[in-house]
Amino acid sequence: MKPHMTRPAWRVGTACGGLLLALCAGCGGERASGGDSAATSAAPRSMSIEQLGAELDCEPQRRGKAADYRQAICAAPSGKYLLNTFESGRAQNDWLEHSKMYGGTYLVGHRWIVVSKPELLSSLRGQVGGRLVNAGKSG
Template sequence: MKVTRPMLAAVAVLTLVGCGSGGDEAAVPQTASGSLEQLAAEVKCAPDIQTDADEIRQAICKNPDGRFILATFATDRGQREWINGAKDYGGHYLVGRKWVAVGDETSTLTSLRETLGGDIEEGTDHSVHTGGH
């Protein structure tokens, strides 16, 4: 079975989607880079590899800050396509160059950001619907 980016995005987001509130803007370090294992070591998690393909490597991680998905990408374009597809499912994303962390709580990503740098992005919130009564 060929694993597609939208399938991986759906699995990651549906595994961890949750709600959270914004955090404060502390000093953000330079955005980290490296392999999935190197990034996981930076945030003190032992990655449970779920996908190990040429274009994406993805793992479930847990550390004292919480549970999250960590994914690395072969190309910037592949990363952006994955994020754009995943955002349709909601969730919170910490985005670096060729990597992303998906967390169930904004506070988890805020803590990860203190080590890894990057930018927090939000997915589409489908719990808010317009129209109807």
């Protein structure tokens, strides 16, 4: 019988791979203190990978599409970003919960998450809204 990954294991593996790529590219930023930040902006709008790329002035390079989310790398003039869009709020919450174990800072909007350096996310937040989430690395 051929071994296979379950859906949650595949999701964690893909999230881990994307985050490791971002960290290796210098996008991990500082280690955050943990928990959600209190800072939120006006209600963020739903956006596609292409719309997020347009806001960043970059051409997203897709990394793949799972049943419930899409992921792309974007090298903008301001820096590098990992862009994620989700089919549902549940898929987004699952991805975020699994990704928090790796630490980092995320800009979380309506069915999208952007990973980059905290200062880049703060600037992008002024353009697209969302809330900054700081995830402390566990372990």
